[in-house]
Amino acid sequence: MRLPEPREWILIVSVMLESVKSFDERHPELIEDLETEFNIQTINDPHLVVTLLEDMPERQSSLPKAVFVVDKALLLPSNHFVWDAILGYVRKGGLCITMGHFALCKETDNSFFRMAGLSWGLGRCDRVILTLNQATARGFMDASLPNMFDMHGTTLINVDPDHRLYNIGAPLSKDFSRNVPEESTVAMAHVGHGWLAYVGDENIGSGSRQVIDAMCGLFRRF
DSSP: OOOOOOOEEEEEOOOOOOOOOHHHOOOHHHHHHHHHTTTEEOOHHHHHHHHHHHHSSSGGGSSSSSSESSSGGGSSSSHHHHHHHHHHHHHHOEEEEEOOOGGGOOOOSSEEETTTTTEEEEEEEEEEEEEHHHHHHHHTTGGGGGGGEEEEEEEEEOOGGGGEEEEEOOOOEEOOOOOOOOSSEEEEEEETTTEEEEBOOOOOOOOOOOHHHHHSSSSSOO
16 A cells, blocks of 8 residues: 655744734634645744754755745844754745745844845835736746735835736825835745745735745645
8 A cells, every 4th residue: 555645844933022823823714725735833943943944854855845934033133043044945945935924024134135145125014906927927826826916014125026926006005105116015036946935914815825825836836
């Protein structure tokens, strides 16, 4: 009898700075979607994250399908050693998605993304309508991505056109002043042999869940 193949898994890195609900409790719909295809493991211990990503056997099957960075703790210089380990995993072919409470942080000198070789930086918080960047999405997962959706979240600035999975369209808030062409709230870039992605939706609504599902390969492998 042939045993079933072990399921792929997703690592959620949540090194909490304050007492808040866990990522699983805040976003049960996303977790439910992902659990149809993956095992989910949430880790709060930064040293254990490094152990899992750096000290595991050199076998692709032992590494997570994706790493979610979901809070602002990794922006602190004292936790950059964890980010180094995650970037090492990405450069070998992994996928890291920054999302959730991570996107609510304003206290950064943008060195976080520069460590990955990107000029990205956290921008303003606003409610916006997003439209799919067909040029970027074409060829790997455009069939599974929503063409348009809205979100309330934090933008990225200094995002190259090729990295913008979605472009910011019409504003939905009265405080909105102007569009910045280099902004996006959903971005994805090659880092080494892997991908680094950003989903700036504070609430991870249905549109953002579709995007994250697609990034993780639920619909089409990239």
